[in-house]
Amino acid sequence: MRTSATITRPPTPVAIRMRRLVSLALVHAVLIGGAVFMLLPFVFMLTSAIKPPGEIFEATFRLWPRQFYGWQNFESALSTAPLLRFLLNGLIVCGGILVVQLLVAIPCAYALAKLKFPGRPILFSLVLLGLCIPVQAPSLPLYIAFAELGILNTYLSMMMPFFLSVFAIFLFRQFFKSYPDEIIQAARLDGVGEFEIVWRIVVPSAWPAIAAFSIFSVVAHWNDLYWPLIVVSDTKLATPPLGMMYFADSELGSNYGALAAGATIITAPLVIAFLIARRHFIAGITMTGIK
Amino acid sequence: MAGLTLRGIRKTFGDTAVLNDIDLDIADGEFLTLVGPSGCGKSTLLRIIAGLESQDSGSVSIGGTSVDHLRPHERRIAMVFQNYALYPHMSVFDNIALPLTMTRLNLFERLPLMRHLSLRRRRIMNEIAREVRAVAEQLRIESFFHRRPGQLSGGQRQRVALGRAMVRHPQAFLMDEPLSNLDAKLRVHMRGELTELHARLGATMIYVTHDQIEAMTMSDRLAVMDHGDILQLGTPADVYERPATTAVAQFIGSPAINLFQARVGPGGQVELLGRTLPIEVRNAPTPELTVGVRPEAMRIGGGPCAVTCRFRRRENLGSECILHFDLVASPEVAVLCRVDNGIPIPEGEVPLAFEPRDCHVFDNNGRRIEVESRNAAGRDLRRASEVR
Structure with a gap:
């Protein structure tokens, strides 16, 4: 009896606060550990970009170099490799892919979500099936087809395989599914055609989903090395990772400081874009039907 | 337009x-x-x-x-x-x-x-x-x-x-x-x-x-x-x-209409719980009938048309109240009565009366049957619908 009485005695306010503090500290320790683990390579890149060659391979790691060598590294990176050209190529390829992906996937997703037509379940299962196919699987037939068409070594050849994104169709379909039918019906009664319903009525409410997908798409294709490596051999068309690969071999090969500076330049646009769009991105991920 | x-x-x-x-x-x-x-x-x-x-x-x-x-x-x-x-x-x-x-x-x-x-x-x-x-x-x-x-x-x-x-x-x-x-x-x-x-x-x-x-x-x-x-x-x-069916009668009107099982007696008179009501039906397709009376047409007291009920509870709506009863003859049938708030709350078993012209009679398929009602003095025979 006595022991049970001591167990059920309510904890003091101090004990409650202590317990909360400890659990908070634990959670944050785990999160900080994960963040450090993921950010460390990035920090290593940034510090290497401002270190003179001699300091990069020193046994002791220093966040800030004894001798600031940033200007020289960035200058040699920019002068030996056409980095701005690579950035432009990346912009063209990623922008082109994203625009066509949205133009194709949004009407498809709307049809799958809101229109009734025979064969819709089959089409949707095909979309789901498409999600399971990795890009490497059809790369050989695509390469041969592009070679036959004579469009290897063009922007188009880098973009075309990604124009139809089943992931985008799936994501937007889940999002549109929750869009109220009555608003679409009201629009039909008001004389809005189906295409205009998509672009004027539904899409303006889908910005979070579009932002989330855009980030996924741009990150994936900005960082993609595999496909550009297959279809492009002209350095003038190289996307940032492909360009870096070319120059890591030849001119900049031994200059790790300049290489890190180049890597910093080509990752910067993505990081900045993400920081700007962060709020939309997170809202989009939590709002889409994938829960 | x-x-x-x-x-x-x-x-x-x-x-x-x-x-x-x-x-x-x-x-x-x-x-x-x-x-x-x-x-x-x-x-x-x-x-x-x-x-x-x-x-x-x-x-x-x-x-x-x-x-x-x-x-x-x-x-x-x-x-x-x-x-x-x-x-x-x-x-x-x-x-x-x-x-x-x-x-x-x-x-x-x-x-x-x-x-x-x-x-x-x-x-x-x-x-x-x-x-x-x-x-x-x-x-x-x-x-x-x-x-x-x-x-x-x-x-x-x-x-x-x-x-x-x-x-x-x-x-x-x-x-x-x-x-x-x-x-x-x-x-x-x-x-x-x-x-x-x-x-x-x-x-x-x-x-x-x-x-x-x-x-x-x-x-x-x-x-x-x-x-x-x-x-x-x-x-x-x-x-x-003049609800056309029991379903309409139940849906329109609040609180819902009271429905009682009844039958056609000899001479077309409607018999409700062993009591012969002063209303007559002609051409009833079956002897079984349903008689509906709206809660607002019921009052506490005896008369030629009445059912004996046991009081259960009272719902106050402010200006008036709804009294809930059970039918004594078959307690699973609830009977509602809408009355002014001033009247005393009844206790135990009381008769609830209604006028013959307030009765809605339906056949056993729930379809309305036109009735002929005799007023309390029994002099006049008129169609219920024309009384209104």
């Missing part, structure tokens, strides 16, 4: 029949309510009229011409939805203006950037703005023209939805439970506004609701629906005073 005609409308979803052969004529300028429990097919019927759903067979005509082949907006009717269905990303002004911009501007003039190139567009937009203002003034919504629907209260959104419907000058208004998302007080207020709006516009309105009070207070006529059939079509007074 125009009248509507429905002929032989049928609709099934899979194996379930939603509408069975609906015929309905709606006069020009009439306020007709489709009322019934949820799932009775009233909303489907409304959506078939709007063209949002297609009927399996039958035809819809508006103003004398068939509209079966027309798409929703070509039917020139407006609809107000239960959840208002306003375009969430557009301002109130744009919401109301959209039906007009869609019909009056061409595709080129509606494109986001191109539209600034058109001179015609500016002239038309001015015209549209004038018409939107005129509608907004009637509904007193000009003050929040630039807000979005999300920033408005339920009643304001409802007005905007009405404005979007009115601005097109449609041939008819279809309303799908437009008041059921509002709180009770606002609902009563909007009921009045809608009735006044109907009187002012003289528009044909078809109104769907499951709320019998809305149906009774607002309509010129109401159609009581259940299981895909129109059970009764008539004025509110007609439906209340």
